[in-house]
Amino acid sequence: MADFFAQPPGTDPPPERTAYINARLLDPGSNLDAVGGLLTERRRIVDLGPNLFRDGVPEGIKVVDCAGHCLAPGLIDMHVHLREPGHEHKETIASGSRAAAAGGVTTMACMPNTDPVIDDIALVQFIERRARETAIVRVHPIAAITKGLQGERLTEIGMLAEAGAVAFSDDGLPVSNSLVMRRALSYSTAFGALMVQHAEDHALSASGCMNDGEIATRLGLPGIPNASEVIMVERDIRLVQNTGGRYHVAHISTVEAVNAVRRAKKRGLPVSCEAAPHHFALNENAVGDYLTFAKMAPPLRDETSRSAIVAGLKDGTIDTIATDHAPHDQESKRLPFEHAANGIVGLETMLPLSLELYHRGEMGLLEVLAKMTVNPARLLNLPEGRLAKGAPADMVVFDIDVPWRVDVSSFHSKSKNSPFDGRPVQGRVLRTVVGGRTVYRRDA
Amino acid sequence: MQPAPSDTPFRHRHLLGIERLSAEEITLLLDLAESYVSLNRRADKKQDLLHGRTQLNLFFESSTRTRTSFELAGKRLGADVLNISVRTSAIKKGETLIDTAMTLNAMHPDVLVVRHPDSGAVKLLSEKVNCSVVNAGDGSHEHPTQALLDGLTIRRRRGRIAGLTVAICGDVLHSRVARSNIHLLNAMGARVRLVALPTLLPTAVNRLGVEVHTDMREGLKDCDIVMMLRLQTERMHGSFVPSEREYYHFFGLDYEKLALAKEDALIMHPGPMNRGIEIDSSVADDITRSVILDQVELGVAVRQACLDVLSRGLPDLRHNQ
8 A cells, every 4th residue: 555645746637626525524724513515726725515515517627526525725734844944854844844745744844954954035935935845835034133153143134034934933042142132023024924932941951862851860861841941932922022022832842831921912912832742641751661752842741731732732822733843863763861962753643632622522623623623724824724715735635533552664755763663543634735735535 | 509599590681770670689699609709719619600601891981990890700600701892883882783683592692791871772682682682781771780780899898788878979860780789779778869969860760769869968967888980071971060170079979078977987989989089099099088999899790699699590502503
C-alpha cells in the first residue's frame, strides 16, 4: 500500500471543478456541522451546504465521494521547523510538506532559525521560491525579530512583512533584552505585525534539560522551573501594555503562563498563545528512563500544567494548536539526555492527538478544529482555514473514529523523533486538498 | 566461595542503580560481600570465579579510588582487567560514548564498569552492548556500589541498618552518592535526613522519602550516622555557595556540631575529602568515630559481590568455545 502524493504544482493547469459529496461538512468559522456537499472551481471553494448536490452532481464535474467522513478546512500549523536552508539532512521544505500533507496540514508557518537565519528579504523570498518549486502545501515564512537571532538589532519588520513574512519570532531563543522586546512590540504596531515569543528566562533555565521536579531529581538531571516561562510572559505583557504590540506566546507549557495570558486577555490586551500537542497529550512522566524523544523546550511539564493547557484550550485562553515540528536526526538524539537536541516531529500526529481532546469529551469537535484552522488564520491574516464561498479550496477529509497506532517508521518526515510511537489514537487523514488539488490520499 | 542462595536470584543483567533493587536483592549483595571481606584479609586473596572473563573499566571521568577498587575486585576474582580512560571534550561526549561502546563491544568483554559525567549515560551505553554493565557513577544520578559499601559499613558497625537515623550532609544536588544512598537506606528501613543548604538541595527531594534540614545542628541531632558528601567544586556552575569559608562555618563537620549527634555516631565520607571545607581534619582522622577507611576496604568486597552475581548471569564459557 503506497499513499498517493501529488508533485509540486509547477505550471499545472488549474484543477477541474470537483464536487465533494456525502461529506460531514465542518467549518469552525461559521459553526457549520452538517452533512452535505462542497464544490471547488479552479483553486477556490465556490459553493457548499447541506442541499448542494442533493439531486445529484451535474455532468462534467469530477466527483469525490467522502463516504460520510469529515470534510474540514485544511489544518494550519503556525509553528514548524523545516530546517531548510542549512540542515537539509533533518528536513527540507519538500519532505516537510509531504509530512504536512499526510497529516492534513495545508498551511505551515516555518520558523526562521535556519542557517542562514531568515532575517532578510532575500531569505524570505528564498523560502517562498523553494516552497513554490518543491512543496505540496502552502508554506509561509516567519522572519526573525532580531538580526541573526542575536537579540540585539531589529530586522526590517515592515519590508519583511511586505515580502510575505506572516509573523516574527526568534524561536529557539527568547528575545531576552527588555528594551529590544519593547522596541520590537512598539515598532511592529506600524505594520500590525505579530511578535511570537519563545518565552523563557534563559538565565533561570541555565543548564536545565527537563521539567524541574521529582523526576529530574531522581534522574539527577538539572531542571527548568515553571517560573522560567512565566517570568518572560509577565514581562512581555507589561511591554504589550506599554506599546500595544500584537504578542503571541509560542508553545505555552505552564499553568502560571496560561493564567497570565488569561488575565491579559481579560484586560483586552492583544495577547494570544499556542499550545503544542505534546504539552496536552503528555506530562513529564514520559521522560521515563532518559527518553530523549521526550526532550523539548519548553519541557514536558507536570500534570497540573498539562491539565491547565487543556483548560486553557477549552476556555479560549489558548488560541491555537501548533506542533513545533522539530525534526532531528538520530545522532542528535542518541546522546546522554543533557546533550540531546530539543524537539520532536509533530505534523503527522497533530490531528489525532488534538482529536483526543474531542474523543475524551473535553472539547467540542468544532472547538478543537478552530484551534488549527480559523484561529491561526486570523492571527496570521490568512484567507485559508475556512469552508466558505470564495475561500481557498484547502481541505482535509478524515475518518474521525478509526483507531490506529502511531508508527514512526511510516512517517514521511525525514526525521522520526517522536515520543508517540505505538500510541493508540483515533482519527486519520484520508485526503488532503490544497488549492483544489488533491495533494495526499491515503490508499487503504 | 559460598554461592548466592538460589531462591533469591539477582535477576538483573546490569547494575545501573539502587532505585530499582529490592531489599532482598540488596541484602543478597551485602551478605555476599560480607564473605569476601574475610577472604580479602588472607594472604592469598585470589579466586578463579571470573577466570577467563574480561572486565573493562571504562572511565570517562577521572577517579583513582573507584577505579582501583573495581580493578582489585576483578583481579581477585581472576578476571582479566583492563583500564581505559577516555577524555571527553564537552561537545563530543555522547558521540564518543556510543562509538566507544560499539568498539569495545566488538572485543567481547564480559563486564564493563563505566563511569561517566552525564546522568543516564551508563544506561544509554548498556543498551548498546551485549555484556553486563556496572555503573561506577553517572553524573548526578547514581553510584550504586558506593551505596552498597556504605550500607555494608553501617551494617558491620551497627549490626543492622533498619531503624537507624542517617544524616546525609552537604552537596546533595550534585551527588550521585546521595541519591543511591537515599534509595538503599530507605529500602533497608533506615530514617534518612538530608542536611544541606537550600541551593544544594534538588527540587522536591522530600518526595524521595527523606526529612530535610537546612540547619546542620538540627539535622545532626541524635543521628546514628553522619554521612558527609564532598562539596563538588568542579560541578559548581554558579553561585551555589558564596565562599568555602562560609560553607565550612555552617556545614563543615567539626566536633562542636558532631556533639549533637548520638555519642557513638559514626562518620562516613565517600572521598576524596576536602579537609577544611566539609570536614575538619581531626574529625576525619578520629579513629574512634570515623569509618572512612573501612569504607575503602569494604568497597573492594562489595564490588567483588557485584561482579560475582552478575557473572552468574553470563553465558557459560564452555558454550563459547
